[in-house]
Amino acid sequence: MYEPYKGDYSANATLGPNFEPTFQPGFDYEFVSCGPYGSYPPPLDYSDTSFWFVNAGLFNYIFNKDIPTTDYGTIIHKNNFSIRIAQLDNIQPRNCYSTTGTASSGLLMKFEDNTFNNNVTITAKDSLQINNPNLINDLPDGLYKIEKNHQDGGVEETVIYKGNN
Numbered sequence: 001m002y003e004p005y006k007g008d009y010s011a012n013a014t015l016g017p018n019f020e021p022t023f024q025p026g027f028d029y030e031f032v033s034c035g036p037y038g039s040y041p042p043p044l045d046y047s048d049t050s051f052w053f054v055n056a057g058l059f060n061y062i063f064n065k066d067i068p069t070t071d072y073g074t075i076i077h078k079n080n081f082s083i084r085i086a087q088l089d090n091i092q093p094r095n096c097y098s099t100t101g102t103a104s105s106g107l108l109m110k111f112e113d114n115t116f117n118n119n120v121t122i123t124a125k126d127s128l129q130i131n132n133p134n135l136i137n138d139l140p141d142g143l144y145k146i147e148k149n150h151q152d153g154g155v156e157e158t159v160i161y162k163g164n165n
Contacts, residue, residue, distance in 0.1 A: 021077045021095070028064045028086035034096035035080060043077065043097040051096040053082055079150065103148035103156065106130030111143040114161070136160060 021043070023029060033054040034040075044051065063075060077083065082093035104127050112119045129135070130148050141162045148156040 021075070021083070023075060026065045029075075030084040030086055030093070031078065031081040032084050032093040033080060034082035034093065035098050039098055040096050041099040043095040044082075046094050048096075049092055049094070051082065051098070053093050053096070080156070103127060103130045104151045106146065106148045108135075109145040109147070110139075111145070114143045116143070136162075 034051045036052065040051065077095070077097055080098045082096040084091070084093035106125045106129075108123045108125055108130075110121045110123075111117065112121060130146070132138075135146070139160070139162055141164055144160045144162070146158045146160065148158075150156070
């Protein structure tokens, strides 16, 4: 008998009660990284597979069919992840949920040798600085990593190489 149990979305998601994720006991669920970031504020409809996903094991977490009923409330569909049911033959995850909103803070990392190594300058940015639409345009040439921290716990990472060509 189908008796779905309800999960939740990231802490600050404002999707309303019609967007509570439901899960069927007896299945294994994987939360798979998806995007593009910011494109799917409410989770996509089950039949919409227009998003990209990482199939190489970048799971936020997995919960299996043996999860105790007392733990159902801990199942959270986090930002920038989709849901895959392991027992289905199709490897396509569904219901991508990806919203960036406004980051609350962030980090700007400049790799001084234009190589990913420990020779890096890290600058903390507040909400206004990290969300500045000209942030990337105003950077001098070089290799950068920008991390945007969202209030729901999501982290959006962007790697940029700016050259003079």
